[in-house]
Amino acid sequence: MTTLGKRDNQGNYPNFIKREITHDTVMGVLNRLIGDQRKLYQSRNCPKYFFSDLEEHISFNDQQNQSEPINTETVYIRNMEGNTDQNSFSGMIKDNHPTFSSNYSREFWGVLWLSLEDLIVFFRNQSFKFELPDAIDINLASVLERSLYLRDVKPITCDEIILRVIDILKNEFPDEEYVEFEKVKPIRLYSAALYIQLARLNHKYDMKTACNQRGAKSYVFGYSKRGFNGMRDFMKNFITGGEKPIWGNPYQLKERRKGEGEVVSLLTKANGTLDILLSIPEDKAQQLKEMIEAAGVSSFYLGKKGLAYVDVIR
Known part of the structure; x- marks a missing residue:
């Protein structure tokens, strides 16, 4: 279903197939x-x-x-195996979660509001401190909105300064890859910064409520060390009803044809x-x-x- 609308090299849709009697x-x-x-x-x-x-x-x-x-x-x-909607959730929102209302919240989540220049200084200077403007309120909605915005920022070319930052990240997270086609997505840098900030603030605050604890490992809500996992993975931590199950998706192919506009192809019998x-x-x-x-x-x-x-x- 996720690749139904993707064309192959010949311009055809390999997952929307006309079957013949053979x-x-x-x-x-x-x-x-x-x-x-x-x-x-x-x-x-x-x-x-x-x-x-x-x-x-x-x-x-x-x-x-x-x-x-x-x-x-x-x-x-x-879908009979418990699939869930990537952009939906169910239940009431827990807007008073400690990760947004604790004494560490602005220093922790505030990393997402750093400019790219300040973020580079953050990586290179372990003592780097910043002050968020009073107009920025740290809450569930603002963090989600900022995360979605950063996710959609276009990749940047890896110049000498960015490559030095990548070397720092390779030392911190040797199993992760940050560069693709000589470019890096900014969201990957901000994701890594959250995990680095989590480790730095652990010496100053009790950060147990800042993220998910699975054994000895900590996972920032909705984030991996190289990216934002999307609204579903983020919101499921702050709602009463859990993720929204998906019971089915319509098998239809939507495409735009010149002179016709959007054309919807359905299953035919x-x-x-x-x-x-x-x-x-x-x-x-x-x-x-x-x-x-x-x-x-x-x-x-x-x-x-x-x-x-x-x-x-x-």
């Missing part, structure tokens, strides 16, 4: 009709595969019903008849018919959303 489709149907519910490759690998010597004699004719329009519908892809032609010996044909009748399959899935049934056996 020989494998037909063989899957025939195996299903005789009661074999294994995957087709598993059936083919079985020494007693019924159609092992018959597949080359089986063909088909796909007759889509032109008198009836192709059915277009909005289909939801179901074709109507029609699939004739399966078997040029096989009469005894095998009779055996196959008896196996189909014995299995008693009334209707079955064809494709992701299709439903099919046997109309007649001649």
Whole structure:
């Protein structure tokens, strides 16, 4: 779903695929009709595969019903493993959390309001101190708004000064990477600064309420050592109802076409008849018919959303 609208090098959408009836489709149907519910490759690998010597004699004719329009519908892809919305949450907001109202709050979260020049001095000088303007109020809303703003600031080119800062960060966090294509996103520097400030203030304040404690490790709310994890990861720490579950997303492709504007493509289902032609010996044909009748399959899935049934056996 997350890559549904992304094009490949040929300008196509590799995750929005038109499926056609193929020989494998037909063989899957025939195996299903005789009661074999294994995957087709598993059936083919079985020494007693019924159609092992018959597949080359089986063909088909796909007759889509032109008198009836192709059915277009909005289909939801179901999430059954506890997926949550990246930008939503549920419950009441705990705006009085200690991380925003303690004696360390302005020194800790205030790092996010440093200019890039001051941030560089912060990294290079362990005794660097700053005073936030009185107009800046440290609370949940202001920290979230500032975090989202910094996340969207464009990458900057790594000059000599920035490279020195990167060397400092490599010593602090050797497992993290900050540079991509000779540029660095400012949010990565600010994220690292929060963790460095957390360590510095630990000598002055009790910082247990400033972040999540997992064993001996501390994690700044919503932040890793190289980035802001988004609204969901931040807000889930300050609400009563937890993250908002996602039960499904619409399977639709939105694209802008020249001269047409925004075009929405939905899942389509074709109507029609699939004739399966078997040029096989009469005894095998009779055996196959008896196996189909014995299995008693009334209707079955064809494709992701299709439903099919046997109309007649001649």
